[in-house]
Amino acid sequence: MSDLATAEFLRGLPKIELHCHLEGSVPAATAIDLARRNGIVLPSMDATRLYEFGDLEGFLAVYQAVSRAMVSAADFATVTYESLADGVKSGNLRYREIAFNPTNHPDLTYPEMLAGITDGIEAAERDLGVTSRLIVAVNREQSPAVAADLLRTVLAHPSDYVVGIGLDHNEKDGPPEAFREAYEIAASGGLRRTAHAGERGNVAEIATSIDLLGVTRVDHGYAVLGHADLLQRSIDSGIHFATCWGTALFHCGGDPAASPIGAMIDRGLDVSISSDDPPCFGTDIGNEYMRAGAQLGWSESAAEARVLSSVEATFLDDVDRAALRDRLRVELAAFGSGTAPGEQPR
Ligand SMILES: [Zn+2]
Numbered sequence: 595m596s597d598l599a600t601a602e603f604l605r606g607l608p609k610i611e612l613h614c615h616l617e618g619s620v621p622a623a624t625a626i627d628l629a630r631r632n633g634i635v636l637p638s639m640d641a642t643r644l645y646e647f648g649d650l651e652g653f654l655a656v657y658q659a660v661s662r663a664m665v666s667a668a669d670f671a672t673v674t675y676e677s678l679a680d681g682v683k684s685g686n687l688r689y690r691e692i693a694f695n696p697t698n699h700p701d702l703t704y705p706e707m708l709a710g711i712t713d714g715i716e717a718a719e720r721d722l723g724v725t726s727r728l729i730v731a732v733n734r735e736q737s738p739a740v741a742a743d744l745l746r747t748v749l750a751h752p753s754d755y756v757v758g759i760g761l762d763h764n765e766k767d768g769p770p771e772a773f774r775e776a777y778e779i780a781a782s783g784g785l786r787r788t789a790h791a792g793e794r795g796n797v798a799e800i801a802t803s804i805d806l807l808g809v810t811r812v813d814h815g816y817a818v819l820g821h822a823d824l825l826q827r828s829i830d831s832g833i834h835f836a837t838c839w840g841t842a843l844f845h846c847g848g849d850p851a852a853s854p855i856g857a858m859i860d861r862g863l864d865v866s867i868s869s870d871d872p873p874c875f876g877t878d879i880g881n882e883y884m885r886a887g888a889q890l891g892w893s894e895s896a897a898e899a900r901v902l903s904s905v906e907a908t909f910l911d912d913v914d915r916a917a918l919r920d921r922l923r924v925e926l927a928a929f930g931s932g933t934a935p936g937e938q939p940r
Contacts, residue, residue: 597888604887605880607897608688608925610904610918611681611868612788613813613836614879615731615762616670616694616711617661618871619677628672629663636663645874650794650844653874654764661698667710670702674714674726680872682722685880688925689918691909693729693760697736697744704747712755725918727909728753729788731760732776734768741776749783757909760813761789761803770802777807786810786909788836792817794845800824804833811836811907816845816854818863829862834907838870839886840877850889859890866904898926 595603620628622641629636636659638644644660647653664670674692681687694711696704708728715726730748732741748756759780761773770789777787789807791799793814800818803809804827812818815835818825828835837855846852859865867886869879877885887897905919 595894600887600892601884603894604883604892604897605684606686606929607883607901608686608922608929609681609879609883610689610866610901610908610922611687611879612691612811612834612866612904612907613838613868613870614677614681614690614692615657615871616673616677616692617664617698618657618874619680619692620660620664620673621676621680621873624673624676625660625663628665628669629660632663632665632669634659634663634665636660645876650764653871656874657871658698661695662701664699664707665701667702667706667713670707670710671713671717674711675718677872678714678718678724678726679722681869681879682718682724684872684878685869685883686929687724687879688922689724689905689908690726691729691758692726693731693762695731695733695762696747697733697740704744705751708751708753708756712753715755726755727757728755729758729760729909730756730780730785731762732773733763734761734765734770734773735763736768738768738772738775741773742779745776745779745783748785749779752783756785758786758788761791761807762813763790765790765793765796765799770799771806774806781808788813788909790814795820797821797824800828804828804831810834811909814838814842816842816858819854819857819861825861825863829864832864834864834866834903836866836868836907838868839882840872840875841870844875850885853889855886856890864903864907865900866907867900894930898930901926 788811789803797817
């Protein structure tokens with residue numbers, strides 16, 4: 595295929611994503627609109643400048659400010675719907691596991707924000723056919739006691755949409771072992787476990803997250819490449835790495851050739867591609883696949899393998915995962931033949 599045809603293929607390929615933050619998915623214009631309406635001042639009230647930052651700390655400051663601009667269930671519904679609609683439009687998103695940070699929103703109760711997000715998810719499924727589940731994310735810059743309280747609240751308000759726990763924000767603060775209690779509470783309630791670890795070089799975090807927190811998925815995890823034993827153990831035990839092309843580049847000076855993701859795939863790790871915080875980093879899920887595919891020289895089947903690998907790493911139960919797998923196989927086959935599911939192949 596020509597480069598153009600390959601790019602079109604990668605953008606249009608039906609996709610699953612496992613690593614995308616709700617509060618990092620707010621289009622700049624929407625964030626400013628919410629802030630104005632709710633009387634919140636963002637670092638910039640200019641949509642063309644809001645997501646300008648020089649380092650991860652700068653990004654997290656904007657992320658926190660945008661989080662504060664979401665003050666009602668309706669705000670959560672709007673952001674959820676817009677984010678999913680962008681995924682569908684930009685990259686034919688079919689299923690997403692959305693992480694959100696309840697403790698970043700002190701103005702709302704957990705049930706209130708969950709109700710808003712659920713409204714957004716259900717409207718997006720109805721209008722666009724994209725399905726979603728939720729990951730409650732622990733902000734590691736806050737205390738372990740806050741995290742444990744959060745998980746108790748989550749278990750007290752069960753939802754079919756909430757399938758997992760995550761750990762995010764600055765990995766220089768709050769080591770994973772500090773959040774063991776929160777993860778134990780999550781496990782006792784049947785929640786699946788992931789954590790951001792090894793994004794900025796700390797390989798010990800990955801091992802701790804696996805051994806102490808019981809994660810079966812690692813968000814980012816690039817540092818695993820520097821530790822042969824852990825790498826092999828991750829392969830042997832089927833640990834999944836939910837990587838993000840754009841934000842990984844942020845940590846290697848923007849040089850695609852220096853991205854660790856290709857090497858992770860080549861070494862035999864189970865790897866998916868997600869968009870992380872798409873508008874904040876000027877990307878979307880279609881663009882993530884296009885850039886990864888261009889740099890790594892993906893064939894059609896190599897790109898499809900990333901999608902199918904994502905399905906197996908979802909936190910769905912066996913029945914729902916099988917249904918998603920079946921649906922994706924039909925959609926991938928139809929996409930590859932140029933026909934919509936249910937149509938006769940050309
Ligand atoms: Zn992330």
